[in-house]
Amino acid sequence: MSHRDEHSISSAQDVAQMLKRVAFEIVDRNVDSEKLVLVGILTRGVSLARRLQKIVGETIECELPMGVLDITLYRDDLSTATHHPVVRKTEIPFSLDGATVILVDDVLYTGRTVRAAMDSLIDFGRPQSIQLAVLVDRGCRELPIAADFVGIRVPASPQDRVMVRVEESDGFDKITVMPRDTMSGESN
Amino acid sequence: MRFERKDLLGTRDLSAAEIRYLLESAESFKEISERPLKKVPALRGKTVINLFFEPSTRTRTSFEIAAKRLSADAVNMSASTSSVVKGESLIDTVDNIQAMAPDIIVVRHKFVGAAHMIAERVGASVVNAGDGANEHPTQALLDLLTMSEHKTLGPDLTVAIIGDIAHSRVARSNIWALTALGITVRVCAPPTMLPRGLDEIPGVVVCKRVEEALAGVDVVMMLRIQLERQDRLLFPSIRDYARVFGLNRQRLDLAAPDAIVMHPGPMNRGVEITSEVADSDRAVILNQVTNGVALRMAVLFLLGGQGHE
Amino acid sequence: MSKKNYSLLLKNARLIDAGQNLDKQVDILLGDGKVVEVADVISSAAEQVLDLDGAWVMPGAIDLHVHLREPGFEYKETILSGAQAAVAGGFTSIACMANTNPVNDSAAITRFILEQARLAPAKVLPIAAISKGMAGDELVEMGDLVDAGVVAFSDDGKTVANSKLLRHALEYASLFNKPLLCHCQDNALFANGVVHEGLVSAAHGLAGIPSLAEDVDISRTIMLAEYLNTKVHICHLSTKTGVYLVRSAKARGVKVTAEVTPHHLFLDERAVVDLAYRESLDESLKPAKLCYNTATKMSPPLRSVDDVVALRAALADGTIDVIATDHAPHEATEKAVEYELAPFGVVGLETAVALGLRLIQEKVLTPLELAARLSSTPAAILGLNDRGTLAPGLAADLMIVDPELMWTVDPEKFYSKARNTPFSGWQMRGRVVKTIVDGKIVFNL
Numbered sequence: 009m010s011h012r013d014e015h016s017i018s019s020a021q022d023v024a025q026m027l028k029r030v031a032f033e034i035v036d037r038n039v040d041s042e043k044l045v046l047v048g049i050l051t052r053g054v055s056l057a058r059r060l061q062k063i064v065g066e067t068i069e070c071e072l073p074m075g076v077l078d079i080t081l082y083r084d085d086l087s088t089a090t091h092h093p094v095v096r097k098t099e100i101p102f103s104l105d106g107a108t109v110i111l112v113d114d115v116l117y118t119g120r121t122v123r124a125a126m127d128s129l130i131d132f133g134r135p136q137s138i139q140l141a142v143l144v145d146r147g148c149r150e151l152p153i154a155a156d157f158v159g160i161r162v163p164a165s166p167q168d169r170v171m172v173r174v175e176e177s178d179g180f181d182k183i184t185v186m187p188r189d190t191m192s193g194e195s196n
Numbered sequence: 197m198r199f200e201r202k203d204l205l206g207t208r209d210l211s212a213a214e215i216r217y218l219l220e221s222a223e224s225f226k227e228i229s230e231r232p233l234k235k236v237p238a239l240r241g242k243t244v245i246n247l248f249f250e251p252s253t254r255t256r257t258s259f260e261i262a263a264k265r266l267s268a269d270a271v272n273m274s275a276s277t278s279s280v281v282k283g284e285s286l287i288d289t290v291d292n293i294q295a296m297a298p299d300i301i302v303v304r305h306k307f308v309g310a311a312h313m314i315a316e317r318v319g320a321s322v323v324n325a326g327d328g329a330n331e332h333p334t335q336a337l338l339d340l341l342t343m344s345e346h347k348t349l350g351p352d353l354t355v356a357i358i359g360d361i362a363h364s365r366v367a368r369s370n371i372w373a374l375t376a377l378g379i380t381v382r383v384c385a386p387p388t389m390l391p392r393g394l395d396e397i398p399g400v401v402v403c404k405r406v407e408e409a410l411a412g413v414d415v416v417m418m419l420r421i422q423l424e425r426q427d428r429l430l431f432p433s434i435r436d437y438a439r440v441f442g443l444n445r446q447r448l449d450l451a452a453p454d455a456i457v458m459h460p461g462p463m464n465r466g467v468e469i470t471s472e473v474a475d476s477d478r479a480v481i482l483n484q485v486t487n488g489v490a491l492r493m494a495v496l497f498l499l500g501g502q503g504h505e
Numbered sequence: 506m507s508k509k510n511y512s513l514l515l516k517n518a519r520l521i522d523a524g525q526n527l528d529k530q531v532d533i534l535l536g537d538g539k540v541v542e543v544a545d546v547i548s549s550a551a552e553q554v555l556d557l558d559g560a561w562v563m564p565g566a567i568d569l570h571v572h573l574r575e576p577g578f579e580y581k582e583t584i585l586s587g588a589q590a591a592v593a594g595g596f597t598s599i600a601c602m603a604n605t606n607p608v609n610d611s612a613a614i615t616r617f618i619l620e621q622a623r624l625a626p627a628k629v630l631p632i633a634a635i636s637k638g639m640a641g642d643e644l645v646e647m648g649d650l651v652d653a654g655v656v657a658f659s660d661d662g663k664t665v666a667n668s669k670l671l672r673h674a675l676e677y678a679s680l681f682n683k684p685l686l687c688h689c690q691d692n693a694l695f696a697n698g699v700v701h702e703g704l705v706s707a708a709h710g711l712a713g714i715p716s717l718a719e720d721v722d723i724s725r726t727i728m729l730a731e732y733l734n735t736k737v738h739i740c741h742l743s744t745k746t747g748v749y750l751v752r753s754a755k756a757r758g759v760k761v762t763a764e765v766t767p768h769h770l771f772l773d774e775r776a777v778v779d780l781a782y783r784e785s786l787d788e789s790l791k792p793a794k795l796c797y798n799t800a801t802k803m804s805p806p807l808r809s810v811d812d813v814v815a816l817r818a819a820l821a822d823g824t825i826d827v828i829a830t831d832h833a834p835h836e837a838t839e840k841a842v843e844y845e846l847a848p849f850g851v852v853g854l855e856t857a858v859a860l861g862l863r864l865i866q867e868k869v870l871t872p873l874e875l876a877a878r879l880s881s882t883p884a885a886i887l888g889l890n891d892r893g894t895l896a897p898g899l900a901a902d903l904m905i906v907d908p909e910l911m912w913t914v915d916p917e918k919f920y921s922k923a924r925n926t927p928f929s930g931w932q933m934r935g936r937v938v939k940t941i942v943d944g945k946i947v948f949n950l
Binding site (some may be wrong): 205206208209285286287305307308309310312313316328329330331362363364365368391392393394396397 | 702703704705706707708709710711713715795796797838841842843844845846
């Protein structure tokens with residue numbers, strides 16, 4: 009592997025540590041919340057939300073409700089997208105009215121996905137508050153959005169590609185950065 | 197898999213992969229109609245024109261609701277308000293509509309090929325909501341979506357379509373879509389309403405008697421009988437039709453024990469289907485209507501979410 | 506218009522003339538509008554000499570069945586534009602159907618048509634209606650019409666449903682030795698059909714026209730002619746059963762003749778929905794390029810593959826006597842509508858001879874057989890003794906054919922006012938390059 013290829017930021021152990029810390033922060037900050045729920049953004053956000061659900065559940069000895077959000081129909085680039093993103097099923101099997109929602113995603117980049125996710129959540133009800141948990145914050149925001157809980161901050165330029173791989177969909181946990189000109193065709 | 201077509205004109209030329217993709221997409225849209233706020237912004241700013249040259253409250257409403265739940269601006273144009281009656285040709289009408297820059301045109305027309313003609317002429321995406329006795333693709337797809345809730349769509353499945361096959365676009369679109377997925381289709385109609393040459397279509401079995409068509413089938417699809425066909429010597433009387441071809445409890449017992457009963461609506465109760473069957477737990481007729489909205493949302497989204505020209 | 510004593514010598518022509526049973530290299534001398542001499546070598550002087558270098562010369566084609574639309578529908582075609590299309594396609598005589606407006610059911614209309622035809626490059630032969638106004642109630646004044654110059658009688662698309670009227674028409678026309686040209690169709694069985702009742706109607710939900718609608722009426726027509734011992738001509742045969750009926754009638758000695766159109770010889774029902782339909786066919790039910798092409802809508806409709814095969818065999822064995830085009834021009838916007846709303850009919854004058862040459866290439870006909878089906882037999886059916894063959898003393902009506910010239914059918918280049926051909930884009934080998942009527946070159950490619 010040459011230096012131009014992707015390089016690893018964090019290993020599986022690091023990821024587990026980050027999630028644990030984030031889970032504790034969530035519990036810590038929401039100790040008084042009446043109705044705490046997790047909502048993962050498809051696809052990797054859902055895997056991470058499930059893990060947070062498990063860790064939080066073990067900590068407070070109570071399982072938090074968890075929902076799945078597909079933000080495709082709320083994207084602001086539908087008519088300019090070169091091909092159609094696949095629409096998957098959104099499942100929010102509980103009321104969001106008055107809930108404290110922990111929105112979970114893998115990477116926070118431009119903020120557009122989170123914008124779409126918030127619009128979508130608000131269509132389901134009126135949450136008391138929405139907090140954002142991400143594994144990686146890589147900067148380069150295009151919208152005024154910030155995360156409440158961050159696993160790791162990776163300062164990257166827009167040319168770089170930051171990827172989170174999770175065991176559930178990729179077979180292993182890993183965070184990598186690679187310069188754009190060596191990227192494969194895979195999209196984020 | 198991508199859905200790269202500009203238009204949805206029929207099921208005849210859809211591949212099995214395209215059909216399954218449409219059904220999977222529709223599956224994701226079902227949930228939107230169950231939300232308290234039944235709307236997503238996916239087609240915000242897009243214009244959908246429902247161009248109906250033939251009256252059809254149900255299909256038009258279904259498309260309209262689908263468009264509105266996707267936040268598109270849906271406009272209805274019906275034959276009575278359009279200038280079709282004034283002797284304007286279809287091409288003139290379509291040129292005028294095109295000049296208003298719609299993104300999607302949903303068209304229902306009395307004549308075969310009208311949607312194809314429009315699609316050829318306009319940049320907008322065209323959805324065929326029924327052209328003569330030819331095709332009604334969204335109906336067939338919503339039928340498949342409904343079947344898939346109860347059955348596995350594949351070669352082990354047998355579907356019986358019973359009624360006026362000759363004049364039915366629903367039957368044709370179902371035949372193409374079902375056979376594309378390897379599903380066996382039995383058709384049964386009065387001989388006067390069974391088109392010659394149908395048995396030459398691969399995957400189609402023509403049954404003379406309704407009992408033969410029903411024996412052991414997994415899905416029974418009854419078609420609406422147009423009562424005015426009686427005037428054209430196609431069947432002797434409604435009573436006779438009900439007696440020979442109507443679906444009642446005893447006949448339904450010939451089908452598989454877990455067979456489901458479908459009907460594209462509107463039903464003639466007591467003619468092609470008894471109320472006992474139509475209102476039984478075997479009937480999935482209202483599920484078809486519910487699924488119609490989800491399926492049409494998927495179709496509008498897949499056609500309308502992308503720029504074509 | 507031709508000067509007195511004007512003469513034209515055609516050198517080194519391959520003359521294909523069924524009337525004289527000749528297929529050989531000759532020189533042909535034309536003078537005074539007539540054929541003067543046909544010989545191996547002619548060395549006498551002529552005002553104009555054309556060395557054909559082996560190109561084919563055939564007697565001018567004679568079309569028993571065209572629609573020239575004048576009077577009444579001049580926006581579709583005129584006698585002049587139709588005649589220009591005719592000579593561009595090698596037709597030197599064309600018999601025009603009576604379904605104009607007004608219908609050609611009186612000597613006055615016939616005279617009008619002949620008057621309009623005076624400036625036309627082809628010879629126009631009016632056909633009168635059988636019944637007044639083609640209404641199927643009363644016979645036209647046949648004697649008066651024959652005197653005015655009609656060559657045959659036909660209600661064409663409006664079949665004479667009343668068998669008694671048809672009987673009397675056959676009887677009365679026999680008095681003048683003029684044929685009745687019968688478009689055989691049972692209207693009740695035809696109903697609201699738009700395409701052949703078969704694969705395509707079943708698969709696309711288009712109302713079907715059963716073969717039966719044609720066959721039933723062919724039977725009736727043949728039975729009448731047999732009973733009355735009169736001549737009858739069956740227009741545009743399109744079905745296998747129709748072929749059988751004509752063949753067995755001929756075997757019994759019934760004086761029946763029949764025609765077939767080029768489109769029924771080259772296209773089957775699948776062309777209706779498949780724009781990519783061309784010469785080579787597969788068995789697929791799914792069109793390569795789905796399009797409801799109104800240029801394939803005609804009556805009788807394009808039938809099944811089996812019917813096409815039967816028609817070709819019948820043309821080859823002489824059961825079918827002639828090729829006629831049923832040239833039916835329509836204005837572009839009339840055809841640019843929904844298939845079910847489009848009028849029936851396609852043009853054929855400018856493609857028929859080329860398609861005939863293709864029948865030779867496909868070994869369906871010999872060159873002499875083609876000449877018979879296009880010229881000598883149609884002349885005999887209409888009782889035209891002065892044409893149809895190039896014997897000395899007869900009219901110098903002929904076409905010069907380059908049998909190897911490659912060209913593509915482009916409706917935009919038609920002389921006809923109409924473009925409604927189902928053969929648009931077809932690659933052709935062999936084409937009429939010159940047409941001569943009464944010794945004068947009226948078409949030059």
